[in-house]
Amino acid sequence: MRLLQIFLIIIFIFNLNLLKANEIQTENKIAKNLRCLICQGQSVYDSDSEFALSLKLVISNKIDEGMTEEQIYDFLKSKYGEWILYDPVLSRNTYFLWLLPILIFFAGGVIIVRKFYIKKQS
């Protein structure tokens, strides 16, 4: 009986990790979506620069304060500009970027239709 009690307590303690694990997961997810501004071609998650280390700390503080992912992105955008986000926001400057693949996709579709279907009919 005593053994069972100890066993249950140990299991309970190990499960406490899961609570924190969720938080770390969102923290890592956010850090992966941020560009490390002072190192080239690295995300904040990958980088070990002083800037990235502090930024990771700020992210975990903000999560502790109860900020959502979106709010943290907005906060960092207001501080460092949109460049810090890997995912560019749809705006006047990025219409071309977002719409070009769709346009190319449709152009490809038109070419296929013209090549195969219309030729067959004629």
Add this chain to the structure above:
Amino acid sequence: MRFKIIPIIITLVFFTIFTIFFKGLKNSNIYTPNIDLEKKIPSLVFKSFDTDVEIISENIFNKNKFYLMNIWASWCIPCREEHEFLMKLKASGKIDLIGFNYKDNNDNAKKFIDELGNPYDKIFTDRDGTSSINWGAYGVPESFLIYKNKIIKRYIGPINSKNLTEIENIIK
């Protein structure tokens, strides 16, 4: 006719792509943010360097004079280079220098100041770097020219003689 148009289009496309990439090759690949002029300073709590007194940032830069907030650390080599320019700026007497000690050890920071001189009117400290992130800074060295709680100019990297004359012209 049809056979002539296709090669022309291909060469045109090729040349456009070539010029875009060729021009891009010459661009600096170091990201410089928009230098936001006349931006109000963020409201933060600054911790004093020697004592544990905490001051709100708006109460530091509120007088009718120019301030240069300089982020530095004793481990930062470029900070040593820029230090002589900060000393010169202080010697002009027209500006208050606010030091912001970034992720540093108190003893090392004191040694640095003892060795190279202290140009700062006040020094604040940022042990873990979070205040700098909340301020919107990149790292060391970095300087902000502030007037009446507004950031007028921002210098990322060490201050050189060119920046020094620029600052001197502004604060004249």
